[in-house]
Structure formats: structure tokens, C-alpha cells
Amino acid sequence: MMPCRIKRFWCDGSLQTATQIIGCVDMLTNVTIGVLYSTRTAVNGPNDITIAIATFAFLLVIFSILLIYAARFRRQQLVLSWLIVQLLERCFTAVYIAVGQVRNALGVIPIILILFAIIFAFYLWWVVCCFYLELTDQERADVNRSDGSLSQQLEHEENA
Numbered sequence: 046m047m048p049c050r051i052k053r054f055w056c057d058g059s060l061q062t063a064t065q066i067i068g069c070v071d072m073l074t075n076v077t078i079g080v081l082y083s084t085r086t087a088v089n090g091p092n093d094i095t096i097a098i099a100t101f102a103f104l105l106v107i108f109s110i111l112l113i114y115a116a117r118f119r120r121q122q123l124v125l126s127w128l129i130v131q132l133l134e135r136c137f138t139a140v141y142i143a144v145g146q147v148r149n150a151l152g153v154i155p156i157i158l159i160l161f162a163i164i165f166a167f168y169l170w171w172v173v174c175c176f177y178l179e180l181t182d183q184e185r186a187d188v189n190r191s192d193g194s195l196s197q198q199l200e201h202e203e204n205a
Contacts, residue, residue, distance in 0.1 A: 060172065060175055060176035060179055061116050061119070061176060063172050063173075063176070064112065064115075064116035064124070064172070064173050064176045065113055065116045065117060067112070067169050067172060067173055068109050068110075068112035068113035068116060068127075069109075069113060071105070071109040071112070071131075071169075072106050072109035072110060072113070075102045075103070075105040075106045075109060076102075076103075076106055078098070078099075078102040079099050079100075079102035079103040079106065082095045082096075082098045082099035082102065083099045086099060101134075105130070105131075105134065108126065108127050108130050108131070109127070111123045111126065111127060112124065112127040112173070115127070116176065119180055119183075121177055121180040121181060121184065124173065124176060124177045124180065125177060127173065128170065128173060128174055128177060131170055131173075132170060135163070135166050135167060135170060138163070138166075139163050142159050142163070
């Protein structure tokens with residue numbers, strides 16, 4: 046069964062370019078979150094949850110930098126590591142926000158905006174996943190091509 050894939054990104058951009066853009070935006074977002082929660086900790090005093098969020102945001106910055114590098118040089122293992130970490134982060138964030146919504150009952154509009162943000166985040170994750178699958182397909186094609194040329198070379202040597 047073939048998974049649902051996209052081949053091009055907005056404005057007919059390649060998945061490689063889209064992945065680099067997503068990595069940059071993700072990095073800037075996580076730096077902003079990390080700085081905001083770090084200053085919040087400095088102003089309000091240490092709080093376990095704010096320290097954890099700031100630390101996790103700066104950790105995600107590292108994975109974003111790795112994603113940018115992986116997209117630039119087409120390293121599928123580094124793309125896979127970003128996909129795994131981001132999937133865990135997005136699921137955790139969705140649960141954290143859902144619990145917060147139930148506890149605080151903010152209303153319909155904030156819930157709709159938060160759901161839109163979560164859906165958009167999963168869409169960006171899917172774009173990077175499609176890039177990963179593209180790299181996997183390319184690697185398989187390269188292996189098949191090299192296997193074919195190796196068998197042709199062996200046949201040529203046997204015939205000589």
C-alpha cells in the first residue's frame with residue numbers, strides 16, 4: 046500500500062527546500078519559546094515547569110539545526126531523528142493543551158485557534174515525512190542501480 050505523499054510544496058517548491066524552511070521556522074520558534082520561558086524563570090523565580098519547557102525548547106533548537114543540515118545534504122537518518130522527536134513533542138503539546146483547556150475552559154475561539162495550530166504543525170511534520178520518504182526511495186533506487194551495474198560487471202567478466 047502506497048502512503049499518501051506530496052511531491053511539491055507551496056509555490057511549486059521542492060520538499061528539500063520546504064524542509065529547510067520548516068527547520069528554520071522551527072528553530073526560530075523554539076529559540077523564542079526558550080528565551081521567553083528563561084526570562085519568565087529569571088523574573089518569577091525558578092519553577093519546574095518553566096525550566097523544563099525552556100530546556101526542552103533549546104533541545105528542539107538542536108534538532109532543528111540538524112534538520113536544516115540534513116535537508117541541505119540529504120541525510121535521511123537525521124531527518125528521521127527530527128521526525129521522531131517532533132512527533133513526540135506535538136503529541137505531548139496536544140495533550141498538554143487539551144488538559145489545560147479542560148481545566149481553564151477558555152472558550153470556543155481559543156480552542157479553534159489551538160486546534161488549527163496543532164493541525165498545521167502536523168501538516169508541516171507530514172511535509173518533512175514526505176521528504177524523508179523521498180530520500181528513502183532515492184536510496185533504494187541508488188542501491189538497485191549499483192546492484193544492477195555490479196551484476197552487469199560480473200557478467201562481462203564471466204564472458205571475457
